[in-house]
Amino acid sequence: MTVRFAILGAGRIGQVHARAVASVPGAKLVAIAEPVAAAAEAARMAFGCEIRSIDACSTAKDIDAVVICTPTDTHADLIEQFARAGKAVFCEKPVDLDVARVKQALATVAREKATLMVGFNRRFDPDFMAVKAAIDAGKLGTVEMVTIISRDPGAPPHDYITRSGGIFRDMTIHDFDMARWLLGEEVETVIASASVLTDPKIGALGDYDSVNVILRTASGRQAIITNSRRATYGYDQRIEVLGSKGMAAAKNTALANIVTADAAGFHEPPLLDFFMTRYTAAYANEIAAFVAAIADGAPTPTTGQDGLMALVLAEAALLSVAEGRAVQVADVTD
Amino acid sequence: MTVRFAILGAGRIGQVHARAVASVPGAKLVAIAEPVAAAAEAARMAFGCEIRSIDACSTAKDIDAVVICTPTDTHADLIEQFARAGKAVFCEKPVDLDVARVKQALATVAREKATLMVGFNRRFDPDFMAVKAAIDAGKLGTVEMVTIISRDPGAPPHDYITRSGGIFRDMTIHDFDMARWLLGEEVETVIASASVLTDPKIGALGDYDSVNVILRTASGRQAIITNSRRATYGYDQRIEVLGSKGMAAAKNTALANIVTADAAGFHEPPLLDFFMTRYTAAYANEIAAFVAAIADGAPTPTTGQDGLMALVLAEAALLSVAEGRAVQVADVTD
């Protein structure tokens, strides 16, 4: 069985997914929907697929699945449209910046018995998967403490920040999902701290660029997340899990796996520059997992509920910063 | 000039300091005060020094300086006794478990114009000093985020825990001092989270074994501290500083600097087992710095005020856990 895809949006992340679909056996890229003519034409040339409108994709007989890579404020509508059209839906995070709207979209998906996978690409990174496999194999014993160090090489453009929902919903959201995945228990309490250190304009836009978060589960497991919008040495992506029997950690990936030495000491290249290069394999694995779930009629490895819970943790973190207190997740979800 | 020392207490840490004094040029170990006869005799044999009473040490003409390694509840009294006796005083942390008593002792020291250095040995570790030197040389630009991962190989005996003042005052206190030193600004706000994960008896004693703390300064710099009383792979001691221009981190130290490989992969030995082996050089450097300050009539690199501030942060962390809120340091110091 070949799963036939349309990709909605041919921007940066749309191209990443188009490449992933092209590289995954059992998947075929049929069409891209992209309103900007030049971008559409570039995508057509690069991927050799058709250009169609979104509506044409949703009614097409030769399309089984859709990857939503359009701006965030269209996600929930498109999820509902394609769920109703009987297509399997893969949506980039977040489903929406508003918790209530997310719940509404998920309700539609449930009603339509549609397949919805939310894009938490990092769960599909080979190194992070190897850490998770070590946990699942019992090598760490009981998970106790998770440490996530996640730093972007630089802040996004100011207009992106304006539309992003803020650092917790845009950047930390990946780490919230990673923490949930690694902790193996739902988070009960969120404590967060946030500053503006790299660029005062980010503060002027009402956002932060430097945040730390502590998450706690009912049994007392804890995760700590440290984020910065600036790391001069590249895209810093580390996870570490401490358990009763031991520890597992994923290391960073450099531009090249070499070392040079001179009178000043030893030198290694900077890290890969951002998510498109760092998570190439993860994006391909993610689409492969989506394809496999469709082919097998099995649940997708990440779900709309995962998308909701990560957003809820972001809401709780914002509230914690605003009120200077530990926030119960239950208070946000209700 | 040779600084002549008495060491008060010949327990584990007393022996560490006796060895340090013996190895530092310009320092001479004259006497040890130790009430347990067998321990006193062992120390006499090992270090070739006299055994005297504490009072004899404080009145002796041939003693210039004293290292206080007795139980915590005697520290403040001994600091005052030896400050009044005109001796330079080096006291192991903490000065006292009670903030008010610490302030009182510091007032006595100030009144006597005595020299008091509080033992934050980690500031004298060669690797941590190299990180600090990178900061001071401007290599990192402005310090923004500090990350401290500090895990003991195992919890201390239950009766030690009872007398310790709890994990924040006993273990995290070192990390509080390290954070103050690396942040380069005083901490304004403390947020903490604490669990019991390694041993329920620790909880029964009213203490925690797994804690995370976020510290924030007035300008928004942040430090994150993660502590556990258990790390099966050894004494885990890492610091990392992110600045506007770059990052600096101290790595762990293993039992041997080797790697072996077989069909299961690559293997390196566990970490050094605890502070006596991990910080051998730090303890010697610390005493050398104390000796140098005495010889030069210069301020000591760590002070009674440093001891007070670390304790205050521990108080604030306890309060934060108890009340589930961010605690202003000013509220605790006043």
Add this chain to the structure above:
Amino acid sequence: MTVRFAILGAGRIGQVHARAVASVPGAKLVAIAEPVAAAAEAARMAFGCEIRSIDACSTAKDIDAVVICTPTDTHADLIEQFARAGKAVFCEKPVDLDVARVKQALATVAREKATLMVGFNRRFDPDFMAVKAAIDAGKLGTVEMVTIISRDPGAPPHDYITRSGGIFRDMTIHDFDMARWLLGEEVETVIASASVLTDPKIGALGDYDSVNVILRTASGRQAIITNSRRATYGYDQRIEVLGSKGMAAAKNTALANIVTADAAGFHEPPLLDFFMTRYTAAYANEIAAFVAAIADGAPTPTTGQDGLMALVLAEAALLSVAEGRAVQVADVTD
């Protein structure tokens, strides 16, 4: 311009190249020639290309270039056939096991003004390229000493060994080429030592499994190569270059970039298992370089002469082992 390819031979390395051709922009896989019906059918299914005879490929109008992945003893004949047919030729190493036959084939290529690239895939590995770039950028100063540690995870089947021409012509030949590339000067003298340590049957077949070689250039630069047919921990591929100003080294690549720790210490996964996984990027880069050279009418980055010189060094090494002496390369080439 799109370069249209035929691949001769659908064995292990033929499939590697088919995948590489499929992934390189500007290249198109038109046909595979494979005499074994089942293998041909599998290749057709996997790559969606036609199956043709070798002769049909050489006369086809819709084929511009050929990748020769057939058994070694057919390489020279096929190079000549396709050079005469006006196709650009990429041939897996070695051109032939016999120096005279190689020279003859290269003469035919020269006469036909044909394009011939010999497959030394390691020159296209991103890490090794980064080491070479450091040299070319002058970071090491004058190159003085090259160290190549190259170990296979296990020996090939005995019947492969019989046909392989022996370890120097089959395995070390890659390191000879790497040494020439890194030394930046032609090798003048070869000294080699060889033993049978991993499997006595290899000795019974007249081959070795453990060899060390020292190469020296006219100006006294030296390279040292150490090879073993067994490394339990995976495919060990390291290069290191010492120059007057500093050093550069490429590190190994593990199955995952993680570390776990327990009471026994720290553990990392074994290395990638062999050349198909270790050099995936190198094979793609290699074909891309071939395609670029054809498209630009430029010389290929590796040539028939490179193939010849690596074989000559293998001959010299064999002679050095046999006679227990340093062998002048000039004595072998004449």
Add this chain to the structure above:
Amino acid sequence: MTVRFAILGAGRIGQVHARAVASVPGAKLVAIAEPVAAAAEAARMAFGCEIRSIDACSTAKDIDAVVICTPTDTHADLIEQFARAGKAVFCEKPVDLDVARVKQALATVAREKATLMVGFNRRFDPDFMAVKAAIDAGKLGTVEMVTIISRDPGAPPHDYITRSGGIFRDMTIHDFDMARWLLGEEVETVIASASVLTDPKIGALGDYDSVNVILRTASGRQAIITNSRRATYGYDQRIEVLGSKGMAAAKNTALANIVTADAAGFHEPPLLDFFMTRYTAAYANEIAAFVAAIADGAPTPTTGQDGLMALVLAEAALLSVAEGRAVQVADVTD
């Protein structure tokens, strides 16, 4: 029992040994013999010991053992003088630059039933000991290939080179001993290559600065040694052993165990600068082993025979370079 020491020669290595004797329990530094008055006085001040003549040391009742740190051409005579005087003798390598003279001195030692330990300090380095322990514990299976990368930070002064016996007898001699120790079998064949690359004056003095050596045992085990007199990044000291079951390697030691990062990538400090700092622990362990052997009446862990065999390998290497051939060790020893 306390072993009472005299040290002959208060130069660089004499001071290293004086410090080692002072730090080893069970050893006592009684006297130093040093003809240069200023150096003698400095040693007396630094170590608080007496200054005596060599002859006074050899006849003294209060001296049990002697450490010979005088110029090489006095070693053999002093070994014989102190062996006859009934002192335990520790002699820095080499015993003499002439094989026949070494044999003569060892014969005297044997006749006198004296204790003689030759200083191959690297066998006592904790990291190298851990590699050896892995071999001895059977973790590597049968040892097959040893790789030693050993580079000095810079060449010694020209007048030292003149007296040194050349790079093989002065520098490689340590690696020859290390190879013998790790191979676990005597070397049968030596093949060497030598160039002058760092300083033409070294060539004018008849010496080399860049050498590679291959050693082979009767069963075919091989060791490869690569030496350079220049490494801009510090004192490069690596050993690696490949066996039938796996591999073990000792890593280098840097000035500090930290990493910094910036837009140019990751940086670590240079290596320790030379043997006095790199092998501090090894020198102390070495003297401790000497003291233990004396106290137990046991054989010393390194012997005069070890000193002889390392020198023989140096002779064989020189002959191999001169004649461009593999040299049988038996031809040099006879």
